Amino acid sequence: MAEEAILGFLQQNEEITDSGQFSSEHNLDHDEVVNVIKSLHGFRYIEAQDIKRESWLLTDEGKKYAAEGSPEVQVFLAVPAEGSLSKDELEKKLAPSVFKIGWSQVGKNKWVQMGKQVSRKVKHVEDKVKNLLLQTQDGLELDKESLKYLEGRKLITSRTWKGYSVKKGPNYAPKRKNFATDLTRENLQNWKELEFKEYNYNAKGLPVDAGHLHPLLKVRKQFKDIFCQMGFEEMPTNNFVESSFWNFDALFQPQQHPARDSHDTFFLKAPSTTRELPEDYVERVKQVHESGGYGSRGYNYDWKREEANKNLLRTHTTAVSSRMLYALAKEPFAPKKYFSIDRVFRNEAVDRTHLAEFHQIEGLICDRGLTLGDLIGVLQDFFSRLGMSKLRFKPAYNPYTEPSMEIFSYHEGLGKWVEIGNSGMFRPEMLQPMGLPEDVRVIAWGLSLERPTMILYGIDNIRDLFGHKVDLDLIKRNPICRIGIE
Numbered sequence: 001m002a003e004e005a006i007l008g009f010l011q012q013n014e015e016i017t018d019s020g021q022f023s024s025e026h027n028l029d030h031d032e033v034v035n036v037i038k039s040l041h042g043f044r045y046i047e048a049q050d051i052k053r054e055s056w057l058l059t060d061e062g063k064k065y066a067a068e069g070s071p072e073v074q075v076f077l078a079v080p081a082e083g084s085l086s087k088d089e090l091e092k093k094l095a096p097s098v099f100k101i102g103w104s105q106v107g108k109n110k111w112v113q114m115g116k117q118v119s120r121k122v123k124h125v126e127d128k129v130k131n132l133l134l135q136t137q138d139g140l141e142l143d144k145e146s147l148k149y150l151e152g153r154k155l156i157t158s159r160t161w162k163g164y165s166v167k168k169g170p171n172y173a174p175k176r177k178n179f180a181t182d183l184t185r186e187n188l189q190n191w192k193e194l195e196f197k198e199y200n201y202n203a204k205g206l207p208v209d210a211g212h213l214h215p216l217l218k219v220r221k222q223f224k225d226i227f228c229q230m231g232f233e234e235m236p237t238n239n240f241v242e243s244s245f246w247n248f249d250a251l252f253q254p255q256q257h258p259a260r261d262s263h264d265t266f267f268l269k270a271p272s273t274t275r276e277l278p279e280d281y282v283e284r285v286k287q288v289h290e291s292g293g294y295g296s297r298g299y300n301y302d303w304k305r306e307e308a309n310k311n312l313l314r315t316h317t318t319a320v321s322s323r324m325l326y327a328l329a330k331e332p333f334a335p336k337k338y339f340s341i342d343r344v345f346r347n348e349a350v351d352r353t354h355l356a357e358f359h360q361i362e363g364l365i366c367d368r369g370l371t372l373g374d375l376i377g378v379l380q381d382f383f384s385r386l387g388m389s390k391l392r393f394k395p396a397y398n399p400y401t402e403p404s405m406e407i408f409s410y411h412e413g414l415g416k417w418v419e420i421g422n423s424g425m426f427r428p429e430m431l432q433p434m435g436l437p438e439d440v441r442v443i444a445w446g447l448s449l450e451r452p453t454m455i456l457y458g459i460d461n462i463r464d465l466f467g468h469k470v471d472l473d474l475i476k477r478n479p480i481c482r483i484g485i486e
Contacts, residue, residue, distance in 0.1 A: 002028050002036045003176065006166065010046065011174050018051060019163040030163070037164050044171040051163040056136050056147065062155035066137055070129035071102030076111050076120070084119035129155070212475045216359065216466065219453045220341050223361055226385045227339040232363060235320050237342035243274035245308040247319040249285050250326070251400035252429040254299045255307045259315065264347050266313040266356075273309040281326065282308070284433035294432040313345035316446070317362045318400070322430070325442065328366065329435035335367040341449060352461040359449035364426075370441035372403055375423060379407060379445060383420070386452075392417060402427050407445065421447030 005026050009016060016022050019037060023030040041048045058066060068074070078093045079085065091099050106112050113119045132146050136156055150156045179197040180187050187194055224234070248260055258264065282305070292298030314320075317340045324338055344360045365378060376393065383391055390410035398404040401424025408417045423445035431442060450462055457478060463469050 002032045003040065006033070006036060006040065007045070007172075007174050007176070010166070010168050010172065014167065016164075016166040018165065020051075020161065034162075034164065037166060040176070041169070043176070044169040045173065045176065046169045047167045048164045049166075051165055053161045053163075055139075055159050055161060056142075056150075056156045057159050058133060058137055059155055059157055062133050062136075062150070065155065066130060066133035069127050070105075071098045072105035072109060072111070073102075073125060073127040073130070074098050075102030075106050076125050079112055079118055079120050081120060081123070084113075084117040086116065087114075087118055090118050129153075214475055215453050215457050215459075215478050216449060218478070218480065219456065220359070220449060223341055223449070224339075226382070227363060229385070230337070230382065232337040232339040235317075235324050235338050235340040237317055237320050237340045239320070240313055240343065240345070241268060241311055242314040242319045243277065243308065244310040244312060245274070245277055245282065245285070246322050247312060247314055247316070249289065249303075249308045250281075250322040250430065250434075251318060252288065252427055253399040254289065254301065255304060256301065257399060260307075265315055266345050266347055268311040268313070271311055273306075274311055277308070278326070281433065281435075288429050288433055292429075294428040296427075296429045298429075315346050316344050317342055317360045318444075318446070321362065321364055321444065325366065325426075325431065325436065326434045333368075333437055333440065335365075337363075337365050339363040350463070352463065355450075355462055355466060358462075358466070360446055361449055362444065362446040364442055364444035366436075366440060366442045368437070368439045368441070370425070370443050372425065372443075375405075375425065375443040375445070378443065379423060382445075383407070383409065388420065393423075396422065396424075398422065398424050400427055400430050401425055401444065407447075420451075421445055 005028065006016065006022075009022070019033050020030055022028075023033045037046065037048050040046045065071070069077075074094060075090070075098070078090055094102070107114060109125075111120070111122055111125055113121050129150075132142060132150060133155060135142060136150070142150075147156070151158075177195060180194045181197045227234070244260065248257070249255070253259070285308075286303045286305075287293060287298075288296065289299055289303040290301065292300075320340055320342075321338065324336075328334075328336060339362065341359060341361050343357055345357045348354050348356055350356060363378075363382065365374075379393075380389075380391060383389075388409040392408040392410075393405040394408065396404040396406045404422070404424035406419055407421040407423055409420045410416070411418045423443075426442040426444060431440065432438070450465060454460070454462065454465060457465075459465050464471065464474070
């Protein structure tokens, strides 16, 4: 109906000057008219020019004052024409919001005498605010100063009306032609009699729905590829729940160590304890904790089996390493290179750099006669593949490695040395009870997956990378990971 009205009007007239006025005169919905104008303009039946008009509407507060009067006038009228009253008495006669606004305005206008007693200073006042609001309501134009004043008091708000002026276009016709849009059998049989819609080769198709890799998965894949290039074998890390024995005791970590406190570790309520542990190995671990061995004095305390049996969410993937090395000790010895990248859990306060769960990267080499020099050489090779060629090492302490080293790399962007990981050689007190030969050494290192990912993708809050607050647009639009890619 709107289309017929527009094309029919233009057949007899040169122009529709105002789509809003046209809609009113022909009893049409303006939104429908606008949609038809856009469609006809797209096919060049008409030429359309934008029209914008700004108008002012009263806010809810403005409508209230237009009906009841402005707060300042209401306060003024509440003050008796003769005599005075206290401020408290005046306040009781008015609504709290009216008194609060009106009291400040009558003071600015100097309409009343303020003090312990309130009295009028003038006999009569004009409610200019109400008059201006009524003029606005009637559609009358106000000067800029009055509009600015009412808008500043949030009594009016602007509204922009949008419409069109319309003229005939190059393809104008009193009635729209129906173009064929599909190559059906019937259309092909009568193609000479039909006009086909032009094909827009520049139009973009619908976006293809597809899955997207999380930045952590991209970086994880690159780390995994680097390990595989260096001949490492991935360890099975599918057990998030671990016993305290494999997580702590097998690593020669004493039972009174602060990391084994509930403030740092998540212990399970059900099942609270493990059912199976290798008894002969447990006995050797107990002995080395209590009285030492293999050149060590031990910790000289009463080792408790019930502490070792407690189940927990693993605090590091080294618990998996201890299982793998124990399994390796049962077979005729052969050198091995292992790595793992998986989730670990720690009872930490959540902030922009810490979460209660994160991902740990770990690599280890087990062979005869390994030295600290071998560890440093492997670290140089590993981190150079990550683009980190400038390394420094600092002595550190770990319960299950000796010697131990913190790893630092020079960050060109920050212009300083940044800690990137930890490393060391597993202690004899850990390896010998497993049954590994005396000349076998294990070198190992670890780092988090989140920290290099945050640096690569410019993320300064770990909660924006991992967890329920992650923005899905980040997952859809993040670039490829270029770690290890020349």
